Amino acid sequence: MTLLHWTLPLPAGYRRDDVIAFHGRDTEAVAEQVTPAGLRKGILLAGAPVVLDVAFTPDAAICQADIDDDGDADLDTPLHGALLNILGLRIDPQPFALLAAADPLLAPLVRLNPGLRIVQSASPFEALTWAIIGQQINLPFAIALRRTFILQAGRRHGSGLWCYPEARDVARLSVEDLTSRKFSRAKAETVLRLARLVDDGDLSLELPPSGDVAAMSQALLAVKGIGPWTVNYALLRGYGHADCSLHGDVAIRAALQRLLGLDVKPDMARTEQWLRQYAPHRTMAAAHLWASLHAPAKNNPQDVE
Numbered sequence: 001m002t003l004l005h006w007t008l009p010l011p012a013g014y015r016r017d018d019v020i021a022f023h024g025r026d027t028e029a030v031a032e033q034v035t036p037a038g039l040r041k042g043i044l045l046a047g048a049p050v051v052l053d054v055a056f057t058p059d060a061a062i063c064q065a066d067i068d069d070d071g072d073a074d075l076d077t078p079l080h081g082a083l084l085n086i087l088g089l090r091i092d093p094q095p096f097a098l099l100a101a102a103d104p105l106l107a108p109l110v111r112l113n114p115g116l117r118i119v120q121s122a123s124p125f126e127a128l129t130w131a132i133i134g135q136q137i138n139l140p141f142a143i144a145l146r147r148t149f150i151l152q153a154g155r156r157h158g159s160g161l162w163c164y165p166e167a168r169d170v171a172r173l174s175v176e177d178l179t180s181r182k183f184s185r186a187k188a189e190t191v192l193r194l195a196r197l198v199d200d201g202d203l204s205l206e207l208p209p210s211g212d213v214a215a216m217s218q219a220l221l222a223v224k225g226i227g228p229w230t231v232n233y234a235l236l237r238g239y240g241h242a243d244c245s246l247h248g249d250v251a252i253r254a255a256l257q258r259l260l261g262l263d264v265k266p267d268m269a270r271t272e273q274w275l276r277q278y279a280p281h282r283t284m285a286a287a288h289l290w291a292s293l294h295a296p297a298k299n300n301p302q303d304v305e
Contacts (some may be wrong), residue, residue: 002067004076006083010196013115016056019088022119026143031150031162041086042154042163043122046073046133049157052083055142063110088117090240096284099290105259109288113272118287120237125198125204126164127238128220131230132190133183140184148181149191170195177181196207197223205238213241236283243280247272 010016023041024034031038038055049068054061065079084090094118100106104147110116116248133149134142141263153165153173170191178188203223209214213235220231229248235241246252253265256274260266266274 001067002065004065004067004079006063006080007215008063008083009060010056010086010088011115015115015117017095017230018117019086019119022088023086025139026147028147030147031164032153033161038248039086040161041122042157042161044077044155044163044166044169045082045123047166047168047186048073048075049155049163050075050139051157051159051161051163052079052086054083054087060211066157066159081123085120085238086122087249088119088176090120091118091242093284093287095242096278099278099281100285101155106173106285106288109292113288113291114251116284116287116291118236118240119284120240122164124234124238125152125167125195127236128168128194128205128226128230128234129191130237132187133189133234135230145181145183148183149178152177152181167195167198170200184224190223193225194223207239214240232292236286242283244283244286245275245279246274246286249286251293252286252289255292259289259292 007207010026015230020034020036020039023032023039026032031042037052040054041052043050043052051066053064061083064084065083067075097110097114099108114132121130129149130142132146149170149174150162150164153169154162155165155169156162173192173195175185175188176193178191179185183191198205203219205216207213211258216239217231217235220226221228227248229246230246232244232246236246237242247268250265252275253268253271256271258263259264275285276283281288
């Protein structure tokens with residue numbers, strides 16, 4: 001067993017409850033466990049089961065990685081990156097807040113949720129598989145499928161927590177393994193196709209040093225079963241890309257309908273055009289649109305002064 005430690009300073013106004021809620025969506029706590037003051041998340045990294053343990057203080061996250069040793073890989077840098085992801089520390093919300101400060105539509109949303117952040121999956125592979133799993137089904141069913149997926153392909157850490165699988169673990173499954181557990185055939189085939197491409201080295205999920213996402217987007221779109229919505233969601237939840245256009249997301253369109261007072265949801269083309277004005281900060285625009293759907297009636301964004 002190996003233990004690594006970090007103390008990550010947290011920005012003023014950091015919303016730890018949002019992070020805890022995101023990682024606590026699976027009430028059976030198979031791979032994530034949360035408390036009011038912290039969280040534990042299991043992942044597989046370079047073949048090693050790892051539990052990331054985070055305890056929040058008022059101004060810092062005290063982090064530990066508990067690694068079941070399985071090889072000689074240097075995991076310090078990728079684990080530090082995974083922590084930045086799961087704590088929502090990749091995208092600074094302030095540039096968007098400044099951009100939206102004088103916007104009559106989005107400024108009220110920002111005032112309702114100051115400091116709102118995008119919490120990410122631990123890795124791009126986790127974000128991609130979650131996006132595929134969750135397509136066109138309701139959230140409770142998606143969470144149940146994700147749990148099944150982890151139990152089928154993941155491995156258990158010595159502490160008992162299950163670890164989200166890597167591509168090599170998923171690639172060993174068959175379509176029937178997944179369809180027997182309520183995956184649609186198309187969904188199962190897409191997940192396995194992605195895993196095998198990554199495992200075989202035919203598809204790299206590493207961004208270039210420049211951080212340019214264009215080539216990654218094209219490579220993912222070339223995978224049968226992966227479309228623009230999945231790519232944008234993966235860029236957001238997997239890479240922390242600050243300028244994702246979620247115009248294909250039904251909830252974004254519903255939020256825009258509410259915000260603009262429309263009788264029907266705007267189509268994808270209109271939504272894409274509307275979001276374009278917030279480039280290069282469209283990810284945070286989407287975050288605030290999502291959050292607006294959960295605003296209580298008494299705090300309708302149009303009524304905030």
